[in-house]
Amino acid sequence: MSLIMPEPDQLTLDNSESIIADLRKISKNVLSEEEEKAVYETDGLSVHRQRPIAVVLPETTKEVSEVLKYCYRNNIKVVPRGAGTGLSGGALPLKDSVLVSLGKFNKILDVDFDNRCVITQPGVTNLSITGAVQHEGFYYAPDPSSQIACSIGGNISTNAGGVHSLKYGVTTNNVLGIEMVLIDGTIIRLGGKNLDPEGYDLLGIMTGSEGLLAVITEITVRILKKPQSVRAVLIGFNTNDDAGNCVAEIISSGIIPAGMEIMDKPLIIATDNFAKAGYPRDVEILLIVELDGTESEVDTLINRVLEIAKKNKASYNRASESDEERLRFWKGRKAAFTALGVISPDYICMDGSIPRKKLGNVLNEIASLSKKYGLSVANCFHAGDGNLHPLIMFDSNNAKELKKAEAFGADILKYCVKVGGVLTGEHGVGIEKRDLMCEMFNNDDIQQQLSLKKAFDEKSLLNPGKVFPVLHRCAEEGRVHIHKGKTRHPDLPRF
Amino acid sequence: MSGTYTPNNQEEISQFIYDSYQANKPIEIVTFNSKPIGRSIQCSQTLDLRKNSGVIEYAPEELFIKVKAGTPLIDILEILKSKKQSLGFEPVDLGYLYNGKSNYGSIGGVTSCNLSGPRRFKSGALRDHLLGFTAVNGKGECIKSGGTVVKNVTGYDLSKLLAGSYGTLSVLTELVFKVVPEPEYAETFVLYDLNPKKAMEAFSVAMKTSLEVSGACFYSKKNTEFLRLNDIDSSKSVTAFRIEGPKKSVQERIVSLTKIFKEIKEKTVLELYQSNLFWKITANLECFSNSQNLVAKISLPPTETAGFISQFCEDDIMDINNKYFVDWAGGLVFLEINDKDPSYLILEKIKKFCKEKGSHITIIKANDNLRRTGFFVSTSDENIKILAAKIKQSFDPKSILNPGKIYAGI
Known part of the structure; x- marks a missing residue:
């Protein structure tokens, strides 16, 4: 399936071998063989696949910093990756990129009941945090359904939610601090065991930034006592x-x-x-x-x-x-x-958020779209916080059905925006909903977000091609998006 | 262009900022001038936002309210109260601190300062309740982010960045806040005569239970005179815990707290009316009402607070005696620093402590000289300042919006 991504840099591709050799001087964990890289060629949005130049698995913050500094100096794109369970393609490698996996950052560093927090490395799974504190009756509140596999670093990137977020908030309401590395290698610590930021809320902007602003190397989350x-x-x-x-x-x-x-x-x-x-x-x-x-x-x-x-x-x-x-x-x-995987060969999972009172309208609209497209749909809905997950069933062996399913999905999201909702509640924009951003934002809105990106990453080397339309002007992208509707909403893994 | 301009709506705000951008003329942004907070701004133009006021949409069943940013906060609170709802971050009225009497200011001003009350450690800060906004950036462009829904990861979460940016990034024009049901009932459990260390330990014990304490503060015995409540003995230190919810549940949890602290002899329970009054006085920093001195807030890991108090607030042996109180279950200290130390050496010592202990200080009230020449927030990492300067530039390339308000030169 075609997907418009930033044009690969020929010089970088030509220098692949020397880049790999240079990376090996920084880290002992550099994967460059095709079969080694295959594991990292996709994430939870498995219809898109691309192998990077190399995969690096750093073991320390210093190593992450050195890798990023090297890439920055040599104008090489970098794609960060957590557990790879994301559903919107946020960790899809680019052909001319170095993929930085945080897989070896897998330790919980400090469990502090007196300050009611846990300091952890980003590769630790969401559920392991609760696992480390439940003997004292504590838990970590955000609980995305993939919590057994998804990493806490990835949770920060997509501001992950779960079924309890109306009362206990999403990731951004439960993170106290991070250590992060900017693309030029600068290491910065934000927040910690205390509340609220000094100056601008950089932690707030990092949460949900889908790996576009910095690479997270350490996280402090707050833990709560279980209810009686x-x-x-x-x-x-x-x-x-x-x-x-x-x-x-x-x-x-x-x-x-x-x-x-x-x-x-x-x-x-x-x-x-x-x-x-x-x-x-x-x-x-x-x-x-x-x-x-x-x-x-x-x-x-x-x-x-x-x-x-x-x-x-x-x-x-x-x-x-x-x-x-x-x-x-x-x-x-x-x-x-x-369960749905048992009754349908394939399905697409959508992720719109809507005002609760519009639920009846949206379900009725989905039912009529289902008739229009001739595809079955099942709906689950986090009714407390308005987050809707319609599951569109189709058969990927039938190319026409996939195309129809994607168009159906796009129509649902557009309807969500029309009734006052948003494109994505908790899965992230990634590449999946990138081209629908102009349904919600006008050119000034998008340009402001791109300016902010440049404050962190002037050369746009960190996770390019994600979240924002590749062509920077919404009007232009609107044209592309109408003609190339086929590039959206591929199928999803079943986990 | 000079003097004060009072636009009626977003279009006029946008035009004014666009013209100022073209003319390279900086602007000080105000609404009701209720909070002289942050560093002083030296510029000839003032943008007064009070006319951009009013509720745009209130949907009680959807748990949100959309308002124009110049709306008086007190008006919003009254509208919410009519539907038994409120703002979950427990808004703070700093009028007492600055001028000795109530003045909540505007919702836009409170948002720009990310001011949150005693419930913050349980329910989150103001920034956690801001769902979306519309604003005008430093080029005069109208920008928006977020929406009316709680779960939203569509683009960068600019609401977080603009809350607490003190008007240095954009001028807020419309805000959407999550609202919460008012608690049905509340009582406050009070322990008397604990020393600061014991009080911090009591916080830690209570916070490790599932009793859902929603307020936990400590007043030292030298700072309780102002607590003129019938049911409070203001001759001793006060360590207070608020419990909220259905009445039966509140009373059960108060019984549980009584059992946990059975060793402590002197204690009492404030019932609904007195409890609400106590927390209002606490939220509004009334112990510093009309203070003529410098007042700072220090955000700390709760386990560092007892150490901080003995170094900077209260210690008989070292003869340290500054007026202070502790909120957020030990996570926040408000401290008054007497003007008799004109060079404020103590501030440098506190900054050093903060750097070592992973905390920070914000000066919330200062004299004109300090507001012109001193710091406002302690940021020990130069890299954070560099990033802050770039972020400022990305919203306000010519630095015309409240220049220098947070950091000198940014």
């Missing part, structure tokens, strides 16, 4: 509108659930078949609401939620009576992507 009690309730509805109204009423009644998830019928059936979660099969929409706090608080809130559900014509409800039952409620939802 957690319960969940399953609520079924016969229409999208009833479910949407129930969600809105729960929120406006002053309840902030720890998690609030919605699945539509195709996904209820698929996940229940797969995970035996015990979901009701005669409802059109299923809502899972999780509440946490002290025992009496949770019991009170569960009753309030059930009352609101009844008022909004819920046809089914069940509150968990044990932690086993609560975990069973989640088992289906958490297996959504895997």
Whole structure:
């Protein structure tokens, strides 16, 4: 599949061998054989593949600094990579780039319960942080579904969320400090075990910057004490509108659930078949609401939620009576992507965020687009924070279906923007949604973001071709984007 | 162009900045002049944003409010209160600090200072609640970022950068804030007569429980006179913990705290009204009301705070006696420094301490001389200043917006 990326620099390609030799003087972990590089040729957006000149796996911040300094002096592009689980192609190598993998930065450096934080290297997985503190009853709040595999450094790059972000925030609300290396090799430490920045909030701008501003080599995150009690309730509805109204009423009644998830019928059936979660099969929409706090608080809130559900014509409800039952409620939802893989050869996972009250409209629009394109779709939705993941099913053996699925996906995202939402809630722009940026931003907006990029990386060597349209003016890119619609929204891995 | 210009809307703001950019004329940005914070600005033009005011959209069920940046913060709080909602960062009224009486200022001003109250350590800073904005950069161009939704990773998160940039990067024109339900009920558990070290230990113990403490502050015994609350004994040091939520849950958690601190004899519980008053006084720094001295805030890892206090705030043996209090469960110290030390040697010592302990100091109130010649925030890493200068240039290439407000020359 064609993808417009920055033009490779011929001089760099011609000098590949000497570049590899120079890199070996800096790091003992330089991969240059084709089969070694194959592992790194793609990330979670596996339809695009490209091998870099070399892959470097530095072991220290100093090594990262030396590699970047070398690349900066020699005008070589650099692509940083965490665990490679990203769904938007943010870690896709460029042909004339050096890929810097943080895979060897895999240690937790300090667990500090008194200051309620953990200092870790960026290659550590999200779930390992909770693993390191749970014996004292603490946990790290952001919980993207890939948390068993995704790295905390990658989480910062995409400002990863999860199912509990309405109450506990996304990555940016849970990071206290980082050490980072600029493209010219400068090492800078931001924040630490204290709160709020001195001067500009550079930590805030680094979070969600998709590897375009600096390479992160150390991270301090805050940890939270686990709540005393957690319960969940399953609520079924016969229409999208009833479910949407129930969600809105729960929120406006002053309840902030720890998690609030919605699945539509195709996904209820698929996940229940797969995970035996015990979901009701005669409802059109299923809502899972999780509440946490002290025992009496949770019991009170569960009753309030059930009352609101009844008022909004819920046809089914069940509150968990044990932690086993609560975990069973989640088992289906958490297996959504895997379960769908069983019923469809391929699917595309979209990631728009919308105002909660537009949920009914958006689901209805998706249903009519599904008819228009002749492709099935299943929907899961982080209803608490408005983050929608429509899963468009198709068969990649049929080239026409892939093209249709991509156009379908783009139409959903455009509709999300139209109703006041955004292109991506938690997966990042990467290369996948790069050409849709002009749906949300005008030329001045994009130019300001590009100017900021230059403050960090004047030569645009760090992760070029990502996030922003390759042609810098939206008007020009708009033309390209209309003619070359086929370059967007490829299929995704199933993990 | 000179004097004060008071535009009515974003278009007029944009035109004024564009003209100033063309003419290389710097601008001081104000709304209600409620917060003389940051370094002094020497320029002939003032941009007054008070007319760019009003609520654009309030969606209680969507948990956001969109406002023009010149809107008085007090108006926003009243509108939210009518729907039993509030701003989760617990807005601070610094009017008491600067002028001895309430003056919340504008929402744009508070955003530019990233001012957050006692709930910050639990619920995040102002910047964590800012979902999106529209602004005018130093070239007069209107720019936007973010939106009305909580989860959003579409482009750089410029909201974080503009919050706390003291008007040096762009002039904010519209802001979208996340709103939260007001707590149903609250009480405050008070321990008396702890020394600073014991108080910091008590914070650590409470923060390791799942009792969801949403405020934790300490007033030393020399700084409690102003706490004129019926249920507070202001002759002793006060270590306070706020608990919020449904009434039954709050009372259960207060019982739990009482059990945890059963060894400490002198304690009390402030019920809803007194509790709310206590935290309002604390958020608004009323202990420094109309102070004539320099006031600074020092952000610290909580485990370093007891050491900081004994060096710079209170120590009988060393005869150190500065007025101070501790907020954010030990993570923030507010300190008053007497003018009798005109060269402010103590500031240099604090900067050194901050550099060693991974913390920083911000001067929130200073006399004119210090605001002209001294520092505002302590940034020990020159590379951060270099990066800050480049970022400033990327938004404001001719350095016409509040020049020098954070760092001299930037």
